[in-house]
Amino acid sequence: MKTSFYQYPLSELQELFRVHGLPASGPGLLFNWHYKKRKTEPCLTDLAKKSIAFVAENMTFDLPMVHTIQASSDKTVKFLFELQDGLKIETVLIPFNNKYTICLSSQVGCAMKCSFCHTGIQGLARSLKTEEIIGQFTESQKWLTKNRPGDDKILNIVFMGQGEPLHNFDAVKNACEIFLSQHGLSVADQKITISTAGYLPGLERWKNEMPDVNIALSLHSPIKEKRDQLIPINKRYPLEEVLNYVQAIPRGKNRFVTYEYLLIQDFNDSDEDAHLTGKLLEGKNAYVSLIPFNPFPGTDYKRPETSKVEHFKSILDSYKIPTLIRATKGDEILAACGQLNSKMSQVT
C-alpha cells in the first residue's frame, strides 16, 4: 500500500531510504523539491533512477482539497478542506501587516467539549494525519501566492483551529518537524505555537518528544468551578498539575508561556477574576492573551464591553504580566477564535 510523502519528517524518510538501500541524498532532494520549490508533481530530475522508481511505487502526493473559501473584509481567509474520506476541516489565515498567521486544525471536530467553543459541540470524528496538517499549510500558501501576490508570507503557525493538538500528539509532532526542517519549510521554532486545553497525557510527553516550539495554555479562569464549566477536562486534569507540566517545558531565552484568557461577560471578567489570575501567573514568565468572546450560533455567552476588557488588562498589568488584547478578526465569516465548526460550514 502506498503511503503519503507528506507524512514523513526528514529523519523518517532518511531511515526509509536507508532500509531500502537507496542513495542518502534522496530525502533532502525530495524535501527541497516539494517544500522549498513547492512542486506538486513528482521529482524526476535530481533523484537517482532507483529512488524515482521507489517513490513512484510506494508514495502518494495527494493533499486535502479546497472545498470552499471565504474571505472577510479584514482580509481573513477561511478554508474548508475536504479530506479523502469526505470529512471536512477548517483552516484560517489571519492577516497582520501584510503577512499572515495560519491557524491549523489538528482533528476533525474535538473531544474536549469546551463550552465556549463551536468546535466543541461538533464532537470528535477523528484525528488528522500528518499529511492532512501539512496540506492545510501548503494549499493555503498556494492560494495566497496565486491570489495575493507580494502579500503572501505566512509568518506564524498556530495550532489553534479545530481539535486538541496534544490529543493527536504524533501527527502534530511530525508536522512540526517538517515545518522546522531546514530542507523543508524552514519555519523558525519561535514562530510555531501549539495551544492546549491542558490535555495532560500530551503534556507529559512534550518535554522529551516535542520539538522546541511555543506552548499556549487555555487558562480562561483560575477558579476551579468556572474552569470546570468552560473546559470539562479540567475535572480530570486539574489546573495545578497542568501548570506544573507547562512550566517544566524547556524554553529558550526570552520565551514565554502564553496563557489564553477568553473573557466572557459577567462570567469570568470581574476584578476578582483578574486579581486571582494575576496572583496565579505572577513571576511565572507568563504572557497573557486576552480574547474577548466571539459569539456563535446557539451560545448563551456574551462578549464583554471593550472598557471591561481594558480594565481587566490594567489589573494584570499591575502584576507586571505582559498582556495583549487579541484583536477579533474574521468573525463575520465565523473564522475567529472559538467559532470554527466544519459541520456547520458544510450546510451554509
Ligand code: SF4
Ligand atoms: S477550545 Fe480547543 S480543545 Fe476546546 S473544544 Fe474547542 S477545539 Fe477542542
